[in-house]
Amino acid sequence: MNCSEMSLILQRVREENPLVHNITNVVVTNFTANGLLSLGASPVMANASEEVADMVGISRALVLNIGTLNRELVSSMILAGKTANELGIPVIFDPVGAGATPFRTEMAQLIINEVKISVLRGNAAEIANVLGEKWEIKGVDAGEQQGNNVELAINAAKKLNTIVVITGKEDVLTTGETTYLVSNGHHLLTKVTGTGCLLTSVIGAFAGVEKNLVHAALSALTFYGIAAEKAIEKVGNMGPGSFQIEFLNQLALVTSEDIHQFASFKQL
Amino acid sequence: MNCSEMSLILQRVREENPLVHNITNVVVTNFTANGLLSLGASPVMANASEEVADMVGISRALVLNIGTLNRELVSSMILAGKTANELGIPVIFDPVGAGATPFRTEMAQLIINEVKISVLRGNAAEIANVLGEKWEIKGVDAGEQQGNNVELAINAAKKLNTIVVITGKEDVLTTGETTYLVSNGHHLLTKVTGTGCLLTSVIGAFAGVEKNLVHAALSALTFYGIAAEKAIEKVGNMGPGSFQIEFLNQLALVTSEDIHQFASFKQL
Amino acid sequence: MNCSEMSLILQRVREENPLVHNITNVVVTNFTANGLLSLGASPVMANASEEVADMVGISRALVLNIGTLNRELVSSMILAGKTANELGIPVIFDPVGAGATPFRTEMAQLIINEVKISVLRGNAAEIANVLGEKWEIKGVDAGEQQGNNVELAINAAKKLNTIVVITGKEDVLTTGETTYLVSNGHHLLTKVTGTGCLLTSVIGAFAGVEKNLVHAALSALTFYGIAAEKAIEKVGNMGPGSFQIEFLNQLALVTSEDIHQFASFKQL
Numbered sequence: 033m034n035c036s037e038m039s040l041i042l043q044r045v046r047e048e049n050p051l052v053h054n055i056t057n058v059v060v061t062n063f064t065a066n067g068l069l070s071l072g073a074s075p076v077m078a079n080a081s082e083e084v085a086d087m088v089g090i091s092r093a094l095v096l097n098i099g100t101l102n103r104e105l106v107s108s109m110i111l112a113g114k115t116a117n118e119l120g121i122p123v124i125f126d127p128v129g130a131g132a133t134p135f136r137t138e139m140a141q142l143i144i145n146e147v148k149i150s151v152l153r154g155n156a157a158e159i160a161n162v163l164g165e166k167w168e169i170k171g172v173d174a175g176e177q178q179g180n181n182v183e184l185a186i187n188a189a190k191k192l193n194t195i196v197v198i199t200g201k202e203d204v205l206t207t208g209e210t211t212y213l214v215s216n217g218h219h220l221l222t223k224v225t226g227t228g229c230l231l232t233s234v235i236g237a238f239a240g241v242e243k244n245l246v247h248a249a250l251s252a253l254t255f256y257g258i259a260a261e262k263a264i265e266k267v268g269n270m271g272p273g274s275f276q277i278e279f280l281n282q283l284a285l286v287t288s289e290d291i292h293q294f295a296s297f298k299q300l
Numbered sequence: 301m302n303c304s305e306m307s308l309i310l311q312r313v314r315e316e317n318p319l320v321h322n323i324t325n326v327v328v329t330n331f332t333a334n335g336l337l338s339l340g341a342s343p344v345m346a347n348a349s350e351e352v353a354d355m356v357g358i359s360r361a362l363v364l365n366i367g368t369l370n371r372e373l374v375s376s377m378i379l380a381g382k383t384a385n386e387l388g389i390p391v392i393f394d395p396v397g398a399g400a401t402p403f404r405t406e407m408a409q410l411i412i413n414e415v416k417i418s419v420l421r422g423n424a425a426e427i428a429n430v431l432g433e434k435w436e437i438k439g440v441d442a443g444e445q446q447g448n449n450v451e452l453a454i455n456a457a458k459k460l461n462t463i464v465v466i467t468g469k470e471d472v473l474t475t476g477e478t479t480y481l482v483s484n485g486h487h488l489l490t491k492v493t494g495t496g497c498l499l500t501s502v503i504g505a506f507a508g509v510e511k512n513l514v515h516a517a518l519s520a521l522t523f524y525g526i527a528a529e530k531a532i533e534k535v536g537n538m539g540p541g542s543f544q545i546e547f548l549n550q551l552a553l554v555t556s557e558d559i560h561q562f563a564s565f566k567q568l
Numbered sequence: 569m570n571c572s573e574m575s576l577i578l579q580r581v582r583e584e585n586p587l588v589h590n591i592t593n594v595v596v597t598n599f600t601a602n603g604l605l606s607l608g609a610s611p612v613m614a615n616a617s618e619e620v621a622d623m624v625g626i627s628r629a630l631v632l633n634i635g636t637l638n639r640e641l642v643s644s645m646i647l648a649g650k651t652a653n654e655l656g657i658p659v660i661f662d663p664v665g666a667g668a669t670p671f672r673t674e675m676a677q678l679i680i681n682e683v684k685i686s687v688l689r690g691n692a693a694e695i696a697n698v699l700g701e702k703w704e705i706k707g708v709d710a711g712e713q714q715g716n717n718v719e720l721a722i723n724a725a726k727k728l729n730t731i732v733v734i735t736g737k738e739d740v741l742t743t744g745e746t747t748y749l750v751s752n753g754h755h756l757l758t759k760v761t762g763t764g765c766l767l768t769s770v771i772g773a774f775a776g777v778e779k780n781l782v783h784a785a786l787s788a789l790t791f792y793g794i795a796a797e798k799a800i801e802k803v804g805n806m807g808p809g810s811f812q813i814e815f816l817n818q819l820a821l822v823t824s825e826d827i828h829q830f831a832s833f834k835q836l
Contacts, residue, residue: 049438051438053439058326061326061327061368062327062328062329062330062331062493062494065327065493065494066492066493066540066541066544069490069491069492069493069540070491070539070540070541074438074439074441075439075493076397076400076439076440077325077326077327077367077368078368078397078400078401079368079370080369080370080371080403082370082371082401082403083401083402083403083404086400086401086402086403087400087401087439090400090438090439091439276541277542277544277545278539278541278542279541280539280540280541280544281538281539281540281541281542282539283539284491284539284540285539
């Protein structure tokens, strides 16, 4: 995959405005919707069991996020996910806080067992805990524990038979066979809530227009990291509030030229 | 209605700080509350069936919004709406995403059947679907289908016996007999989530101080569009993030002079 | 308590990044999480009865906020609160809108009866209504009624056997025996939704690192007010949108030097 192909996928997101159905947490709904709109996608949030199957039926991607889960919401996620599977609509799953409580781990594993996940995205601790490894996690943020994220991602991809994205200082993307590292991004993203969640939804938007999901996810990761870098270039050390707003701006402003100039990824 | 009358209503909102009770969706709660505060109104959000009747009883307007509906929430809306009707408190209804799923259409129609709506605000697809016309809608955003919004609004107002506001490139406001067009506004509003929802709540704030609801809604529409125009004048093409923040600023900053200088509406 | 001690507590928040478990309302989740992140704390939101006890068990403070309450949420709050009490984790309670409806007053009192509260924070009307005094409240905002906030706070602290913080033009902090007044802050905070709620969570963050809860709360109040003053100094009268973002910036930027220079509190 090269920068021209990435740019083309971004362009298609902006032209086709794919409808992305998000069943997500109450902390990030607004930021997720604004991020998707800024990028050029069309967000919809719908959780009621009476409508999730219909809503996913008109969508181009489904994003599931357990940040503020409860049993009813998980039921809706599974119902929507199964419908998406039947219709061939990609399902992107963000197991927020898996490992922080037994309930989160259990529900994340239930979703993965019931729904065929296209792309699983989390921090290292979340992915490890989904796999059943006891990796320390701090609430919904990655803990201090360091490990080999590449190995972890490959293990997860093989065991769960899905594309796995582990974000951190460097992002890992793998099918279990093919693995990419992306080094775009900026640590200030960890100071704005929901930047991981929004990334998952942005992967959804890219997956909504590009059938090759490795290409879609890799493009989304690179694009997202570049937007963060451009935002930092603009706001410097003004603070996390200004960064959040400028990041939303940059999701609309990153160009093909930016991708060619700044993309930093490699296949392992 | 002229600009002096509009300015006076805006001034009364800022002086009387009407309490607006919102039963709305989880995507826009924060933005709606901040928009109402910025304007000078006093927002409250309360959904529990145990308290909605009491809360509406101390409010000057009730805003219902089905953006992330479920049956329990709709029950609370109907309970609050019936109480508002008994007390003579205006009810503003935003049928977000009506037509996107059968459940939304059904619930929107249920609310309209059970509650006397003072002002119904939506995009063309939502209003058409509430009326039972199969108009294409894309999630919660207006679809591509073009039609005669004036005719649609007048039909809806007559059939549903309420004031109808259809927002779009031009906004239509009608009682079925008297019709206004408002051309203030800016297309970047569609790149910020909840700007339609917030407009509905702003109509609520204006209706909270002005009994003539056509005047209240027309003033709200014009004021809101001018705020968007002034925001664009300030942030240019910095992006949707900056626009969102400057728009919140302008809701506090639009003056009587701005209304006299920029208001662009006409009676048909 | 002096400015050096305050600065040290702030420094410890930023070094230890205490995990703060918030069971809060859907209007302020995003703003609360961003404010805590900006300050240097680590926010988590979890409401499900299946996990709140586990989540509080890994947290350094628990914040309860009834802004958009329902019975299920209150049950989760009580469960989490009792667990926090057993584990010796401080519980900060924000009785949003107590007095606005009988349901809110009743639920606030239920929580106080079931859970040992470490710090109770509200506006004067909320605290009065929690105490059973019929003090006028306007939705979730303080009403017009003026009273002696110091007396009210001392009464509440004695009756409820907890530290009480009443915020307003001047903030009062009291154990019932020892009382402080803080005059840092800015009235524009009332034009941004959730600034009271976020303050309650910031008190939680400070209480997460400092066992002397009077020192923790007093430091939090002073720090928070200084952040607001510095934000105003930066954005002037640009409007509530810009103030909101700059305030988030300042939560990250306030230094020990700022505390020494700007802190304005006194013991009565």
